[in-house]
Amino acid sequence: MNDEPLLRVDRLSVAYRLGTGMLGGRRKVAAVQDVSFEIPKGATFGLVGESGSGKSTTGRAILRLLQPSGGRIVFDGRDVTAFGRRTPLSYRRDVQVVFQDPLSSLNPKQTVRTTIGQTIRRHRKLGGRELRREVDETLDMVGLSSFHGDRLPHELSGGQRQRVAIARAVAVRPKLIVCDEPVSALDVSTQGQVINLLTDLQRTLGVSYLFIAHDLDVVRHVSTTIGVMYLGRLVETGPADEVCTAPVHPYTRMLLDSALVPDPVEQAERRARRRALGRGGEPPSPLAPPPGCAFHTRCRWASEVCGAEVPQMTSTGPARRAACHHAGDPAMTG
Ligand SMILES: Nc1ncnc2c1ncn2[C@@H]1O[C@H](COP(=O)(O)OP(=O)(O)O)[C@@H](O)[C@H]1O
Ligand SMILES: [Mg+2]
Numbered sequence: 001m002n003d004e005p006l007l008r009v010d011r012l013s014v015a016y017r018l019g020t021g022m023l024g025g026r027r028k029v030a031a032v033q034d035v036s037f038e039i040p041k042g043a044t045f046g047l048v049g050e051s052g053s054g055k056s057t058t059g060r061a062i063l064r065l066l067q068p069s070g071g072r073i074v075f076d077g078r079d080v081t082a083f084g085r086r087t088p089l090s091y092r093r094d095v096q097v098v099f100q101d102p103l104s105s106l107n108p109k110q111t112v113r114t115t116i117g118q119t120i121r122r123h124r125k126l127g128g129r130e131l132r133r134e135v136d137e138t139l140d141m142v143g144l145s146s147f148h149g150d151r152l153p154h155e156l157s158g159g160q161r162q163r164v165a166i167a168r169a170v171a172v173r174p175k176l177i178v179c180d181e182p183v184s185a186l187d188v189s190t191q192g193q194v195i196n197l198l199t200d201l202q203r204t205l206g207v208s209y210l211f212i213a214h215d216l217d218v219v220r221h222v223s224t225t226i227g228v229m230y231l232g233r234l235v236e237t238g239p240a241d242e243v244c245t246a247p248v249h250p251y252t253r254m255l256l257d258s259a260l261v262p263d264p265v266e267q268a269e270r271r272a273r274r275r276a277l278g279r280g281g282e283p284p285s286p287l288a289p290p291p292g293c294a295f296h297t298r299c300r301w302a303s304e305v306c307g308a309e310v311p312q313m314t315s316t317g318p319a320r321r322a323a324c325h326h327a328g329d330p331a332m333t334g
Contacts, residue, residue, distance in 0.1 A: 005038035006076060006175055006208050007062070012036070013070035014057050029286050031057040033232045034071070036313070037225075039176065042202065044209040046223030046240060048216050048255065050283055053229040055212045059178045062210065063097055076175065093123045096169035100181035102161035106153040112139070112164050113149035116171050123172045134171075141204075142167040142197060159190035163197065170201055180212045195222055216255045220244045225319075228252045231286055231294040234313060238320035248322040250299045250332070293325065301326050 014032040032054040039045045047055045061068050064087045073080040099105045106115055116135045120126060126134055136146045142163040153161055169177050183191040199222060213219045219226060223240040236249040247253045284290050290297050296306035311323040326332050
């Protein structure tokens with residue numbers, strides 16, 4: 001039983017219903033389709049992909065902020081998708097979230113102390129001096145001081161605000177934190193500090209992360225395992241370093257090549273590689289996804305089968321999977 005992952009997402013699908021159009025008929029966006037992955041205890045699963053690929057929707061389904069249209073989510077041996085309308089209090093404690101923008105996720109009229117204190121009191125009967133001490137300890141865990149507790153969110157820097165959001169999440173000792181683009185709004189040096197904080201907290205608390213970001217360079221540094229999403233589907237998963245050094249899916253390669261590098265010469269080389277790799281361009285709309293492999297419109301190895309059949313995730317090596325009709329073709333690894 002100890003080998004049970006903390007979280008198992010099994011063929012998750014989520015659709016958004018769009019307003020009824022003039023022509024009648026309810027239109028739906030298939031935002032997430034057939035997504036499966038696991039997060040072991042104390043590990044980080046990094047979910048990466050361009051904007052609109054379904055990362056946040058996956059996170060929101062796990063947080064039970066929206067109802068899946070298919071598949072199962074199993075947390076700590078419990079079927080989350082079978083919960084009723086009300087989410088059990090224990091699940092609301094065990095699974096916390098840190099969003100990209102703390103200014104909109106923190107109450108602007110509440111001091112940091114009140115915000116963190118409220119979360120603690122939702123799950124533990126603490127008050128007065130005991131609560132104060134607990135909040136101070138939590139602030140200390142995220143590298144803030146007791147006096148930060150008396151500040152309002154707008155009186156803090158972006159990095160400090162994100163530390164407050166992290167403090168609120170860890171205050172109740174969750175088992176999993178969904179971090180949805182937690183550093184995307186921060187400048188590069190602050191990004192590094194917040195990432196180090198998250199890794200330190202993982203070491204001391206043993207918490208697991210679902211770490212969502214559009215930037216593969218950020219994800220590879222925090223993740224044990226990576227999942228690459230494209231237009232609602234996982235296209236590649238595997239150990240973080242392997243996926244980044246030996247990507248199998250052409251889309252993963254494109255993401256790697258489009259990551260910004262400080263060296264202008266290497267940047268130019270990557271740009272050239274990217275041009276050679278595919279037809280580039282913007283991702284297609286999830287409202288009208290291309291048939292077959294959704295990436296085939298941008299892939300230079302696309303053949304007839306790619307436009308006709310959706311490739312399934314298949315094993316491409318130990319602990320590695322990819323959904324590409326041409327995975328392993330010698331022509332593609334050149
Ligand atoms: N509330 C919503 N209503 C309708 N469509 C939505 C809604 N939220 C997201 N979408 C659509 O679902 C798809 C996935 O979005 P999202 O999960 O936010 O992607 P990501 O986090 O990877 O940028 C996108 O096409 C997006 O436009
Ligand atoms: Mg998002």
